[in-house]
Amino acid sequence: MSQGKKIVRSSCRGCHGVCQVLVHLEGDRVVKVTGDPESPTSRGYLCPKGAAAPEVLYHPDRLTHPLRRAGKRGENRWSKISWDEALHEMAEKFVRVKRESGPEYLAIGQGTGRPYIEFTLRFAHAFGTPNFVAPGHVCYIPRVQAAGMTLGQLPVCDIYGFGGEAPACVLLWGCNVTESGSADGMCGGMLARALRKARRVIVVDPRRIGPAERADFWLQLRPGTDGALALAMIHTIITEDLVDHDFVDRYAFGFDKLAEHVRPFTPKWAEPITRIPAEIIRGAARMYATTKPACLQWGNGVDMNGCNFQTARALLTLSAITGNVDLPGGDVLWVAPTKVKPKSLFVNRDQGGGQFLSPGMKARMVTAGQFPLADFCHPPMFWQSVKSGKPYRVRAMWIVGSNPLLTQTQSLTIERALREHLEFTVVSDFFMTPTAQLADLVLPAATWLEQDDVVSLHKIWCVLARKKVAQIGEARDDRDVIFDLAHRLGLHEAFPWKDRKQYLDWLLEDTGMTFDEFCERGILVGEMRYHKYREEGFHTPTGKFELFSTVAEHLGVAALPVYREPVLSPVSAPGVAAKYPLILIAGNKIREFFHSEGRQIASLRSRNPDPLVEIHPETAASLGIEDGDWVWVESPSTRVRMKARLFDGIAPDVVNAQHAWWFPEEDPPEYGWKRSSVNLLFGDAGFDPDTGTEPLKCYLCRVVKE
Ligand SMILES: Nc1nc2c(c(=O)[nH]1)N[C@H]1C(S)=C(S)[C@@H](COP(=O)(O)OP(=O)(O)OC[C@H]3O[C@@H](n4cnc5c(=O)[nH]c(N)nc54)[C@H](O)[C@@H]3O)O[C@H]1N2
Numbered sequence: 001m002s003q004g005k006k007i008v009r010s011s012c013r014g015c016h017g018v019c020q021v022l023v024h025l026e027g028d029r030v031v032k033v034t035g036d037p038e039s040p041t042s043r044g045y046l047c048p049k050g051a052a053a054p055e056v057l058y059h060p061d062r063l064t065h066p067l068r069r070a071g072k073r074g075e076n077r078w079s080k081i082s083w084d085e086a087l088h089e090m091a092e093k094f095v096r097v098k099r100e101s102g103p104e105y106l107a108i109g110q111g112t113g114r115p116y117i118e119f120t121l122r123f124a125h126a127f128g129t130p131n132f133v134a135p136g137h138v139c140y141i142p143r144v145q146a147a148g149m150t151l152g153q154l155p156v157c158d159i160y161g162f163g164g165e166a167p168a169c170v171l172l173w174g175c176n177v178t179e180s181g182s183a184d185g186m187c188g189g190m191l192a193r194a195l196r197k198a199r200r201v202i203v204v205d206p207r208r209i210g211p212a213e214r215a216d217f218w219l220q221l222r223p224g225t226d227g228a229l230a231l232a233m234i235h236t237i238i239t240e241d242l243v244d245h246d247f248v249d250r251y252a253f254g255f256d257k258l259a260e261h262v263r264p265f266t267p268k269w270a271e272p273i274t275r276i277p278a279e280i281i282r283g284a285a286r287m288y289a290t291t292k293p294a295c296l297q298w299g300n301g302v303d304m305n306g307c308n309f310q311t312a313r314a315l316l317t318l319s320a321i322t323g324n325v326d327l328p329g330g331d332v333l334w335v336a337p338t339k340v341k342p343k344s345l346f347v348n349r350d351q352g353g354g355q356f357l358s359p360g361m362k363a364r365m366v367t368a369g370q371f372p373l374a375d376f377c378h379p380p381m382f383w384q385s386v387k388s389g390k391p392y393r394v395r396a397m398w399i400v401g402s403n404p405l406l407t408q409t410q411s412l413t414i415e416r417a418l419r420e421h422l423e424f425t426v427v428s429d430f431f432m433t434p435t436a437q438l439a440d441l442v443l444p445a446a447t448w449l450e451q452d453d454v455v456s457l458h459k460i461w462c463v464l465a466r467k468k469v470a471q472i473g474e475a476r477d478d479r480d481v482i483f484d485l486a487h488r489l490g491l492h493e494a495f496p497w498k499d500r501k502q503y504l505d506w507l508l509e510d511t512g513m514t515f516d517e518f519c520e521r522g523i524l525v526g527e528m529r530y531h532k533y534r535e536e537g538f539h540t541p542t543g544k545f546e547l548f549s550t551v552a553e554h555l556g557v558a559a560l561p562v563y564r565e566p567v568l569s570p571v572s573a574p575g576v577a578a579k580y581p582l583i584l585i586a587g588n589k590i591r592e593f594f595h596s597e598g599r600q601i602a603s604l605r606s607r608n609p610d611p612l613v614e615i616h617p618e619t620a621a622s623l624g625i626e627d628g629d630w631v632w633v634e635s636p637s638t639r640v641r642m643k644a645r646l647f648d649g650i651a652p653d654v655v656n657a658q659h660a661w662w663f664p665e666e667d668p669p670e671y672g673w674k675r676s677s678v679n680l681l682f683g684d685a686g687f688d689p690d691t692g693t694e695p696l697k698c699y700l701c702r703v704v705k706e
């Protein structure tokens, strides 16, 4: 038997993925993953999740065979079945639901951006169901939509220096990737490098994150008031005439209206809302407007409040009026490698008309008409509809790579819906989870070390190669499973390739490389061009950067950015705040875990064994709480048990509680998930009226010692 050592170049997918890595093999066994120092996307960076990939791969609790429920739901009795039986059963059930009730009676669920996403929505479209349940409304999609309407494409922070310039100023707004590892195609290691090189750094975060310690300005705003801060910065830049008139006059639409609109939003107006002194707001606005090029690196801090689309529009406005759009070192519109075919979520690229669902499909969605910008099913209302049967009750669901009991709100409603109301649920996962425990069929999914892939998801100008180096049990790539099922259902038009191997070759065919040759190369980079709007304009109805959004106006959404107070805050709900005086941030991303993942991985869990809540030392002292004490975090809905971690980088009336905790070492079917999952604290109101987002980063609670 050969025990030869070998190194295979690949790209990690322990999170959204961006880091290129070296996979070290001894014989067939993966023994180590290290960062690839030659990678242009990550330059050798590797976070603990990437390093733990072999531990995930070989973990004894991995699902290795399709399982069919043998007892009652949640009894944890399963029988192993073959893939053929599993797919046969799915095809049979899905066809029956479609025939008897209609395609919308099947819902497709997924989690965050993972390899499967290129086929989950495509499958839903092809099957004909608009009921697609995903976390996009709290994550990223509001920014994508705001950018799509405002300038046609999501801009990204130009940290790679293809244009010969690095950002001189980085505006880091509600984003913590230097600590968590990476998000949305931005590598934390690369961002840390850009922050070190930048002359100026401005951090907007209620917590003193790493980069805040060295920042020129750390704006410790009250959670959920980002929109007010951004409006006051726009006000300052316009009234002090720090505007890039050339850009605004020639390439922007609606500047006069904007100037008129922001007149009342003075720094003095914003001061009591945000708790940032007016003079500091002015100072930060001046620094941002006068240090060129500047880029905006933003994150979930912008998304998880009741005003996210509007706040995202205000931040894009800041970039435009200071002339930082699509210039080297600024906020750029990426150029993908032209020869690799783009992956499409749609059966036909034009089908969506720029939206995720066509208007006809949208109208049939079970949560249709609730929010003007909700392109997917609104998850909390979706689960309510399964429980209530109104306006109709979806009958079957396939959840691919998501753990909604932990990562969504309305957890108890979800539990009931899965246990009592759905007729047939399939869950695809690496491990058994509290959600999978309530399924009828559980399918074992392949991790990134078990996948061949042409990786082109996130918004950077390259595609990466990923090479399959292992096979655990009968685990399969989700996309192979979708392929197989789609073919059984006769959905050949949407899945015209024989199999995924043929699909990968098709993606690459214009490059002249086979998949294996591409793997040797590892990366293909697009040819970056800047200032594209000078020739092409922006892809908006006016062809300009729409400071005033004609699309938003058409949809009945405020066309110039507005600020809305969080629904449950000391300002909007003083009565509730009298009993629940602390502002709750329901978690930032944890370095060792990916949402609910990783709790069974010893090397990761040992670094963060318990669910933590950050609390200011003075507040803790006033409550008789010491570092490491167990406490209850309580909201008007319920309470969860967490361990106090004293942190003076958070305001005395703000706490930050880690999300998505369960305990794989405890007994199934619950694995203790009802004890410490912070999402149990959320009620069923307070949604953003445009996008339906839940206020995950600005709620109210109190903390008491256990
Ligand atoms: N309170 C609070 N709630 C939040 C957040 C927060 O910050 N605070 N963040 C929100 C955000 S931004 C998001 S995107 C969502 C994320 O929500 P989810 O995506 O549901 O989160 P995960 O816990 O990562 O669930 C993924 C499950 O899929 C499995 N899995 C991982 N990769 C694959 C794969 O490739 N295939 C398959 N079949 N299974 C896989 C994992 O083992 C895990 O059980 O959570 C949201 N919920």
Ligand SMILES: Nc1nc2c(c(=O)[nH]1)N[C@H]1C(S)=C(S)[C@@H](COP(=O)(O)OP(=O)(O)OC[C@H]3O[C@@H](n4cnc5c(=O)[nH]c(N)nc54)[C@H](O)[C@@H]3O)O[C@H]1N2
Residues within 6 Å of the ligand: 015, 016, 112, 113, 139, 140, 173, 174, 175, 176, 177, 180, 181, 182, 183, 184, 204, 205, 206, 207, 209, 222, 223, 224, 225, 226, 298, 299, 300, 301, 302, 305, 585, 587, 588, 589, 590, 591, 592, 593, 594, 595, 697, 698
């Ligand atoms: N290790 C690890 N990496 C991940 C993930 C993970 O679970 N673990 N999840 C991935 C996913 S799906 C996503 S979406 C990304 C998200 O990555 P990020 O965008 O970095 O998201 P968070 O860490 O949730 O929050 C970012 C920052 O927002 C701050 N914040 C909280 N409330 C507010 C507020 O009201 N305003 C402002 N301005 N800031 C606020 C928090 O203190 C935190 O520092 O990370 C991805 N990467």
Ligand code: SF4
Residues within 6 Å of the ligand: 012, 013, 014, 015, 016, 017, 018, 019, 045, 046, 047, 048, 049, 050, 051, 180, 181, 182, 188
């Ligand atoms: S940041 Fe993400 S892609 Fe990079 S090593 Fe960590 S898990 Fe892998």
Ligand SMILES: [Mo]
Residues within 6 Å of the ligand: 112, 135, 139, 140
């Ligand atoms: Mo996310």
